[in-house]
Amino acid sequence: MGKPFLTMEDLKMCFSLCCSVYGIGSLGMPGNFARAGFWYASAALFVMAAINIYSTVCISKVMLEAPKHVRTFGDLGEFVLGTWGRWLVTIPHMITCILVPIAFLVLGGTLLTTLFPASFEPETWII
Template identity: 60%
Template sequence: MMARMSTSQAQGASGNSKSAFFTMEDAKASFNLFCCVCGIGSLAMPSNYARAGPLYASIALGFMIFANTYATLKLSKVMLVAPSSVKTYGDLGEWALGKWGRFFTVVSQMGVCLLVPIAFLVLGSTLLDVLFPDSFSQVFWIIFMAVMVVPVCLIPTLKESAGMAFAGCMGTVIADIIAVSVLQYNMRGHPSIPSPDVSLHQVLTCFGNLALAYGAAIVVPDLQREHSQPQRMPRVVVVTILVISVFFIAVALAGYTAGGCQLSGNILYSIVSTSNPLGLAPLGFSADRGAVVM
């Protein structure tokens, strides 16, 4: 009798998890994906509108939302039918296209792993120079940051590095919110925002910034392999990418409506001058130093 009851309870729990739109495990996978994708690319969202204007920037953002959601969804579905030996992004490339498939996927993955940290180190060194002006050169800060993150790079799995991914993600989200708030507050009452003089180069740069902002494909195989019900991952992927995209749109519009085409390539550079951190911001206002430091 007890065995029957426990079996029926297990079946009921399994049925509930299958019928639920989003389970706790889905939420954990979604949170991991959100933390991996939502990074420094969001800081450049307002500058996309400042460069390309509302029309072209919206078209570019809409295209990138569709392309990344569709590609990540298909990647997740392919992982469902792949054999159990396929565990990494490189394994998937080899299973689909042979040795050349592995070569191209690994090379693209190495490119991301090389170029994204460079962007992090350059941005971080500039920000540290703003926080501690006249302390060290930017080259020193880059080397210092690179040495400090070596232990983090040696963490082997996503689960073990979840806390650090959360810290990095929340740091960026908080920076976005504070920077947009500082812009909106200090630019209140301004006349109509100036429109950009759009060129092909500016539109292409907009696409480049958006490509940096999205990058979910690399982590999807690992997250899907760790999920106890991998068939639920396509839904998790779509919902998460759409939530991230809504956040990107909100940051882009909030920043652009405050400064128009006057915004810098990074929203943080619009609230403080990197050459004179204690002076006026590039847009002509003096931001609260506490807000800038935060």
């Protein structure tokens, strides 16, 4: 019998990922709307959502045409552009995986100081 498609570990991972993504977004959204104004922030939110949906559709179409051995972003880049494509996809992906958690710590520390002014200094939240 084959391995199950969706296990409890997969569900835990999905829950953790959703909590981290939605948590950071919900912390920053009120400040973004306050600084940009309702109409500009709503338009920016709509444009970002449209770009994300379009890129997801494009990647899905390419994955439907790709051979079965294409499973990662690096494989996808190699399928589309050869060896250079793998590097053009893998390097920014690695940089994003390294820098996004750092940015979350810095921005989260800044937002937490604003939300809880009588608590710790910004450096304490960041570290």
